[in-house]
Structures are given as C-alpha cells and as structure tokens.
Amino acid sequence: MKNITTVLEYHDRTKHRPTRYAASLGYMDWATQPNPFRRYEGAELIPLKLSTITPPYHLLFGGDLPAAPLCLESVSQLLRYALGLAAWKSHSGSRWALRCNASSGNLQPSECYILTPALAGISQTPALSHYAPRENALEILHHFDTPLDIEENTVLIALSSIFWREAWKYGERCWRYCQLDAGHAYQAIKISAAVLGWKCDILSVDSKEIGRLCGLDQIHRFDPHEQESPDLLLRLSLSPAETSDIDLPALPQLDSRANILSPSHHNWPILEVIDAATQGVYPLTQSLTQSRITPPPSKSAGEIILKRRSAQMMDSTSITEEQFRRLLNASLFCSETSDVHFVLFVHRVEGLAKGLYTYVRNAADLESLKVAMDITFEWRDYSEGLYLLREGDYRGAAQMISCNQEIAKDAAFSFGMLCNFSGSLENHGAIGYKNLYHQCGAIGQMLYLEATSLGLSATGIGCFLDDEFHALLGLQDLKYQSLYHFTIGRAIVDARITTEEGY
Ligand SMILES: Cc1cc2nc3c(=O)[nH]c(=O)nc-3n(C[C@H](O)[C@H](O)[C@H](O)COP(=O)(O)O)c2cc1C
Structure with missing residues (x-):
C-alpha cells in the first residue's frame, strides 16, 4: 500500500500544469551536460560488423521470415538496428548523434547489456558485454567459464536506465521519460529481432535479478549519481522459447569501471523513492487478442529504421x-x-x-x-x-x-x-x-x-x-x-x- 501511495504522489507531483511545470532546474546547465555514451574503462572492445542487407519492412509482421543463424554478424545487426547510431547531425558548430531508438530530449538514458553463448568473433566461452553505440562495439565485461543454462540459439539482453541523463534537463518528471525510453528501446530490439526472423520476449522485470546478472548492483563501479536502474531482461531466440524458467548465472566482482558522465550533478531525491517503490514483477503475457494486418510491400527494414x-x-x-x-x-x-x-x-x-x-x-x-x-x-x-x-x-x-x-x-x-x-x-x-x-x-x-x-x-x-x-x-x-x-x-x-x- 505504501508503494501505491508513493506512485500516486509521484504521479500527481510530476504532472505539468498550466501554472507550474514539474520541478526541474529550469535552465540548461551546460557545464554538467551528461555524456550520452557510457564506456567501461578496462573492458576489452570487440568491434561489430556493419551489414546493410535487410528484408523488406512489411515482411517483419507475417511471422514467416527464416531465422538468421546466431553468429557475430547477426548479433551485430541486431544491436546496430535496435540501439545503434542512425545519423550524425550538425548545425552552427554543434554535432550530435541520433540513434535508432527515439529518446526524450535525445538524452539517451537506456543502456544495453548482452549475454551471448560462446560465439566466434566475440568470445570462446559465454560472455556478458555492454553495447557501446558510438563505436558499434561490444565491451566484454565478463567471460563465463561454464556453459549458460539457457536454451540453445538464445541470447539475453538487459536494458537499464541512467536517470541522471534525463534528470539533468527534466528534473523530477524524468523518471517517466526514462521508462518511456525503455519501452522505445525494448520495441526497437523487438523489431530488430524480427528483421533477423528471431523471437523476442520479456523474460524478467525483476530489477534485483537483472542488476545481479549485469553487475549493476556492484555500485562501487559507478559514480553514485550515475547508477543504472535495471528495466527489462529480454530473451531473443531463433524459435519460440519453451520455458520461462532460466537459471541466470552468478557474476563475480567485475574489474571494469563505468566512465564518469558529468563533472558534477544536481540531486533529485524523489527519483530514488519512485524507483524503489516500483520494483517487483508483473505477469509477462501477450494480452491483446487482435493482431496487426500485414502491411503492403515496402522499403527495406534497415532503411526505415535508419530514416x-x-x-x-x-x-x-x-x-x-x-x-x-x-x-x-x-x-x-x-x-x-x-x-x-x-x-x-x-x-x-x-x-x-x-x-x-x-x-x-x-x-x-x-x-x-x-x-x-x-x-x-x-x-x-x-x-x-x-x-x-x-x-x-x-x-x-x-x-x-x-x-x-x-x-x-x-x-x-x-x-x-x-x-x-x-x-x-x-x-x-x-x-x-x-x-x-x-x-x-x-x-x-x-x-x-x-x-x-x-x-x-x-x-x-x-x-x-x-x-x-x-x-x-x-x-x-x-x-x-x-x-x-x-x-x-x-x-x-x-x-x-x-x-x-x-x-
Ligand atoms: C519519451 C519521449 C518524449 C519526447 N517528447 C518530446 C516533446 O515533448 N517534444 C519534442 O519535440 N520531441 C519530443 N521527443 C522526441 C525526441 O526529442 C527525439 O526522439 C530525440 O531528439 C531524438 O531524435 P530522433 O527521434 O529523430 O532520433 C520525445 C521522444 C521521446 C522518446
């Protein structure tokens, strides 16, 4: 009940009203503008491949595209067309990157971690990596010694949010934007999986479980203001998954440290409160009974995603x-x-x-x-x-x-x-x-x-x-x-x- 009260209070308090917007700094503090690119110092960097051949967009919705094999090339394509850079823009001496996933204010709070089985070109054993979109590369955070207890031909992707990136501009309402952005990132991954003929489903929303899996609970590796809040754990597989019970591997203490995104920070204590109140699990069901009609022939999926x-x-x-x-x-x-x-x-x-x-x-x-x-x-x-x-x-x-x-x-x-x-x-x-x-x-x-x-x-x-x-x-x-x-x-x-x- 306490958590529901917190949600109701946060929701009301962060409404924009004609007479007052939700609390924020009210100006752009350029000196503390957060870096939109997280990197892990000390992590090995594996460059991903760039492929440009993708099926026509309308074929993503019929469910009968053949599944691409799981390999370095397909993982590369998955991440690039989900969360990679779509363009660089410039004007009046400023240059900024845009990504395949839309993001509130282009502040890009969402980060992505991927758990792959042994794959040539990535790692000889299962590995946990962070996706670095600017480099279009994987930063290897950990090599596991033993096979993972997940189905064959499956990768797991975790999404998390760095609230600070959005708080910098939007203050208290930013938690809402981070969650919307997480939804955008999830759907971007689901679409990119469909381009490969793969299935994508939500495996867990349990923040603690996801945090443990990706090392986000090892908080000394992050600046205290730039911690990541786990959002969703996704399973991507070549064929429909048979079980939802997966024994997630345990992670040792990791060596790599997250880069510092801003030299100093403004504090919005309500963000921790609402985040703590909204932990837990909910049923992960496909709930709509009608399905979409397959659209008429169109351009390639890759072109549409990048445009x-x-x-x-x-x-x-x-x-x-x-x-x-x-x-x-x-x-x-x-x-x-x-x-x-x-x-x-x-x-x-x-x-x-x-x-x-x-x-x-x-x-x-x-x-x-x-x-x-x-x-x-x-x-x-x-x-x-x-x-x-x-x-x-x-x-x-x-x-x-x-x-x-x-x-x-x-x-x-x-x-x-x-x-x-x-x-x-x-x-x-x-x-x-x-x-x-x-x-x-x-x-x-x-x-x-x-x-x-x-x-x-x-x-x-x-x-x-x-x-x-x-x-x-x-x-x-x-x-x-x-x-x-x-x-x-x-x-x-x-x-x-x-x-x-x-x-
Ligand atoms: C949750 C969310 C809220 C947004 N709100 C606004 C908005 O109020 N006004 C606006 O002009 N753009 C808004 N945008 C668009 C973003 O500014 C845009 O996605 C971002 O600049 C990146 O550009 P791109 O979508 O072309 O990649 C929003 C986007 C998202 C995902």
Whole structure:
C-alpha cells in the first residue's frame, strides 16, 4: 500500500500544469551536460560488423521470415538496428548523434547489456558485454567459464536506465521519460529481432535479478549519481522459447569501471523513492487478442529504421484514411500493451470529420471508458475500435495540451495514450505504473517506424499538461490517465541541419 501511495504522489507531483511545470532546474546547465555514451574503462572492445542487407519492412509482421543463424554478424545487426547510431547531425558548430531508438530530449538514458553463448568473433566461452553505440562495439565485461543454462540459439539482453541523463534537463518528471525510453528501446530490439526472423520476449522485470546478472548492483563501479536502474531482461531466440524458467548465472566482482558522465550533478531525491517503490514483477503475457494486418510491400527494414526521425515542424497537409487506419492497426503488433487506448485529435485525415476520436485497443475496456468519460460524447462507431467522440476543430486544444508545441496542431493528428491506470495498479501493484510507461514507449517506437514506412513522420510528446487533457475528456478520477502523447503528419525538414551516416 505504501508503494501505491508513493506512485500516486509521484504521479500527481510530476504532472505539468498550466501554472507550474514539474520541478526541474529550469535552465540548461551546460557545464554538467551528461555524456550520452557510457564506456567501461578496462573492458576489452570487440568491434561489430556493419551489414546493410535487410528484408523488406512489411515482411517483419507475417511471422514467416527464416531465422538468421546466431553468429557475430547477426548479433551485430541486431544491436546496430535496435540501439545503434542512425545519423550524425550538425548545425552552427554543434554535432550530435541520433540513434535508432527515439529518446526524450535525445538524452539517451537506456543502456544495453548482452549475454551471448560462446560465439566466434566475440568470445570462446559465454560472455556478458555492454553495447557501446558510438563505436558499434561490444565491451566484454565478463567471460563465463561454464556453459549458460539457457536454451540453445538464445541470447539475453538487459536494458537499464541512467536517470541522471534525463534528470539533468527534466528534473523530477524524468523518471517517466526514462521508462518511456525503455519501452522505445525494448520495441526497437523487438523489431530488430524480427528483421533477423528471431523471437523476442520479456523474460524478467525483476530489477534485483537483472542488476545481479549485469553487475549493476556492484555500485562501487559507478559514480553514485550515475547508477543504472535495471528495466527489462529480454530473451531473443531463433524459435519460440519453451520455458520461462532460466537459471541466470552468478557474476563475480567485475574489474571494469563505468566512465564518469558529468563533472558534477544536481540531486533529485524523489527519483530514488519512485524507483524503489516500483520494483517487483508483473505477469509477462501477450494480452491483446487482435493482431496487426500485414502491411503492403515496402522499403527495406534497415532503411526505415535508419530514416526514422522525430519531426520538429509539420506542414499542415492531410493524410489518407487508409494511412491513418494502418497507423492505428500497427500498434497491435505491440501485443503486450492491452492497457493503452488512444484519444485522438484528428485534424486532417481525408474522409474523416475533424474532431475528437478514441481508438479502443482492448474491447474489454470499452464500457468502462464510456462510463469514465464525458457523458455527452457521441461514441459514433467507425469500426475496428475507432469511435468519434465529438466533431470539432481541436487544433488549439491539441497544441495547448502539448505544452504549446505547434507540432501537435500542424500534424495530421495527435493523440494521448490513455492508460488503464487504476486497473494496472490493482492487478500488479506499484510496478504496474512502470509497466504502463513501457507499454506506451513500445507503441511509440512502433508508430514512429510505421509512419516512416508510409512516408510520414512522428514525434513523441512527453511534455503535456496531464490534467488539462483529462478535464477535456471529462475524466473525474484516476481510473484512466494519459501517460504519453504523440503526433503524426508530414515533417518540414530543417535544411540548415546537415546529416552524416551513423557509421
Ligand atoms: C519519451 C519521449 C518524449 C519526447 N517528447 C518530446 C516533446 O515533448 N517534444 C519534442 O519535440 N520531441 C519530443 N521527443 C522526441 C525526441 O526529442 C527525439 O526522439 C530525440 O531528439 C531524438 O531524435 P530522433 O527521434 O529523430 O532520433 C520525445 C521522444 C521521446 C522518446
């Protein structure tokens, strides 16, 4: 109960309100800007291979791509197209890297560890490595002497978050962004696994277990302000996994030390409190019953992954209803995200009246959504889970709710991810809060890619006025809460920014 109270307090305290944003420094302290690249001093560096041949994007969703063999080349491709650099950008003397996974403020809190069996080119015995995206290389943290008790043709990937990277800019609300980013990173890995014809499932969310496995609990190896909080342990396998019981290997004390990311730090004590309150486990089930429709032929998956970019400006043109429906439908590929529905501000979709719509992704919630929302909403059925709530021009409301960001009004549509908040807390306890962000982030990464495949662009919106949105929907309590916003349309590309390839 105490942990639930902590979640409710944190959630309320980190809401952005028209009169005050969640607590943060309020300015950019450039002297302490965190390094986005973690490295381990003393770790052996194994360069990964760069391959450019990937199957067409639409084939990732049929489930019948042949599985690539597990080898140095496939592990290289997996990591590069999941979390590797997608581009270098430069403007006015600044140069920055962008990655395949979207990240709030491009601050990149997510780190990735991989447990591989003996693989030629990596290690003659099973090994634990850290992925170094700038070098596109593995840093070997430990060679195990004995075989691992995991199925054949399987690798394990752990994700963790360095809160400090996001706290530097976003202060107390940053824990939310780190969890959304973890969801993006998870989905980026799942998609990259699908490119190889591999399966990806969540094996554990138990922070203690993941921390032990990757040496993140050996806290003397990290600056105290730059510790990593374990997020998810994923299993990637060439064929569907048969068991969820894996005996994870024990790690000795490691020698390598994590690099220092900032010369000094600002402290946000609430982050430790919310992190401690949201530990534990939740059931790891594929919960959506409908699956996505296989999209029509498209470009190569690799090209779409590398071209995915957040729009900074949108051009106010329309999209077709077919594109709109495909985007909604694509979210069903995230089959473990049944607690998330969309409430959409439709501005410019040919064939659809402008207005406020809802996309009910899990029909089990339909009646309770109707009860929770404004009783004067129409709920006009547009089939496949889409309902018109009220016709009207919501461009101003969308912009206002998205912290006045114009992309929310200039896009073809923008939306909030409305989550079954109290249901998740009741079912899973406080960790349900964390899980909802992972669900939203995963959907976000999927929709970015789908938009790119359609020649459109998207932008995740972490900055939104929580209760202004809830009030617009007539929500009176915490049954449903919006945890992530998103916008999709046609980007205006800023020609002043130059682009180079990631590698
Ligand atoms: C959780 C999350 C929240 C974000 N919030 C915003 C936002 O409020 N406004 C915005 O313009 N971009 C936002 N972005 C987009 C990021 O700034 C963008 O992903 C980052 O700069 C990297 O660029 P890329 O997506 O082109 O790789 C968000 C992204 C994520 C993943």
